[in-house]
Each structure stands twice: as structure tokens, then as C-alpha cells.
Amino acid sequence: MDRDPEAVAVVIFDRAPLFETSVPMSVFGMDRSASGAPRFRLLAVAGEEGPITTTGDLVVSAPHGLDALELASIIVLPSWRNTAERPPERALAAIRAAHAGGATIVSFCLGGFVLAATGLLDGRRAVTHWFHAPTLAAMYPRVTVDSDVLFIDDGDVITSAGTGAALDACLHLVSRTWGAKASAAISRRMAMPPRRQGAQAQSLQGELPLPRPVEKFADVMAFAVEHIADPVDVDLLARKAMMSRRTFDRQFRCVAGISPMQWLLHQRVLFAQRLLEESDQPIDSIARQSGFTNGIALRRHFQRHLGTSPLRYRLNAQSALAARQRHQYRSDHGTDRLRDAQ
Secondary structure, eight states: OOOEEEEEEEEEOTTOOHHHHHHHHHHHSSOOGGGTOOOOEEEEEESSSSOEEEGGGEEEOOSBOGGGGGTEEEEEEOOOSOTTSOOOHHHHHHHHHHHHTTOEEEEETTHHHHHHHHTTTTTSEEEOOTTTHHHHHHHOTTSEEESSBSEEEOSSEEEEOSTHHHHHHHHHHHHHHHOHHHHHHHHHHTTOOSOOOTTSBSSOOSOOOOSSHHHHHHHHHHHHHHTTTSOOOHHHHHHHTTSOHHHHHHHHHHHHSSOHHHHHHHHHHHHHHHHHHHOOOOHHHHHHHTTOSSHHHHHHHHHHHHSSOHHHHHHHHHHHHHHHHHHHHHHHHSOOHHHHHO
């Protein structure tokens, strides 16, 4: 069945926490196309019959049923109400069928228990909130549960911890599917801090940030981005911030959640992603413009950050763009099944 590449289904269950449920709706449900983001089609799907309540006894009404999962290319399971309770079999069957039909399945926090119940996590490495990780591992021994990282991208399945990690996973998914430029546009509109990578720890040790920490490093971050092709290093950034290297490292980590060097490398990879999406320049040229010595260095860091090569990333971005254009053409010249379903 032809899935809409812009359609994102969010499956809502009774008594699931509101925050995790609202995260994908905030990312995919707002029209930010004027800022360069895609125009998504959000499908709020009721995962079970009856009234659906959430935090504070708020009652919500989802306009779609489980049959809408046949239309979506991305299906998000944001949460679940009780680790000891098995999710409805009809919902599990619909999720399995959607995955078999080519949809990418994403879970946040307790939503990982729904995904595990489908069997789609068997033999995979997955993450949930550190508090619930031992329970998930005990209930589903065929799943390799990692309680340390923020999110894990396993291709057709993405799992994440809760709250802020869910936002990180969504922005990562946007970057992977629609490109770094689209992810950056959404991040800016949401006033998000520097996007964290999946391998970062769920909990950070150390002192609390100083007052107004983002403003403290805004000029330094802007300088690094503006001079991304130059031989900028952490020592130079520390001098720009008028701090010792040790103090700069410590306070920057409190703000961004990663070291200055990790952040700088991520910015270089992000810049390279945009060039790969928007130009046909050779890899070595893109590497130099992104601040890497050559294409070999770019490939090494691309593999570490994104799990793929620059060439494969370019091919995937071109393929995704072609798929969206084909779907748009069919929508403009044929029956729009999504509109019919609504």
C-alpha cells in the first residue's frame, strides 16, 4: 500500500501521560513550512475504544482509528499507562501490520512497552527511561535494553527515553528523513537548545548551570558556526569566552549536555549534511567546507554521528525527496486517500 511520506500517526492510549503524548504533536502538528520545514500530516489515532483521559483527567478525542496506520510512513507510540498491563491486541496487530507495510515505528519512554509487546524489538537493542529499564528487560528478555542513552536508531525502529529525549529523537528523525535543514528549522521555531545525540547519557553528573547559561555561550557558538570551515578548536572558543579551557569545558557541558569538542564536531557534520542535501559537490570539497581535513575524516565522523556514509546519506536524501515528489504528484492528479479517510 502506498504510504504518505509526510503522514505521521501518533497512537494515544487511555491514561497515558500528556507530555510525551504532546511531543510528536508539537514537532509534526505545527505548520512551519514558512521556516523551511516540511508540511507534515499529523494523524492523532485512538489506540483503543472509549474515552481517552490523560494527565489531570483531561479527556481527549482522537479523530482517527487504528485503520489510519495504513496511511502513515511514521508511527509514534509516545507512552503507555502501566508497565504491568498488556496493550490491546488490536492495536498491537495494527502496529505490526504497519511495520510490515514499510512504516517506521518510534517509541518514547513507556511507549517502549507497547513496542516490545508487538515483538518488533526482539533481537534488537532498545532504550526506555532509566527508571523503567529493569522492568522492560525483565518482561522482554529477548530485547537488549540500554538504560544509559537518550535514543537508539535501529533503522525501521527508533526507541527513546522520555521527556526531553523524545524531542531529541523527533528532531533526529526529521533530520534523517527530511534533512538537516528541516530539523534545524523546527528546532529554531521551538527555541530548542543544541540538539543532543542519541548516545548521550540520560542523566548528567556535575554542577548546575550558572544563571542564563545559553546567553553566556551564544556568541561563542555563533562564532564557531560562522567559521565552520576554519581551523577552530576548543582552545580558541575558550579564549573567545574569556575562560580557561577547563572552566569552559565544564560550563559548556552543563549547558549543552556534551563537551565543546563533541558539539563542534556535530556542527561540522550538520553543515556537511546540508551541503550533501542541497548540492552535487564532491565529498572532499564538502569536507573542507565543513572544517574537516578531507573526505576520509568526514566519512569517519559521519559514520560515528549518523551511522552512515556521506555518499549513502546523499543517496537516501535524494531518494526521500523523489518519493515525496511522486506522492505529491499522485495527490495532485488522483485520489487523495488521506483526505478520503478523514
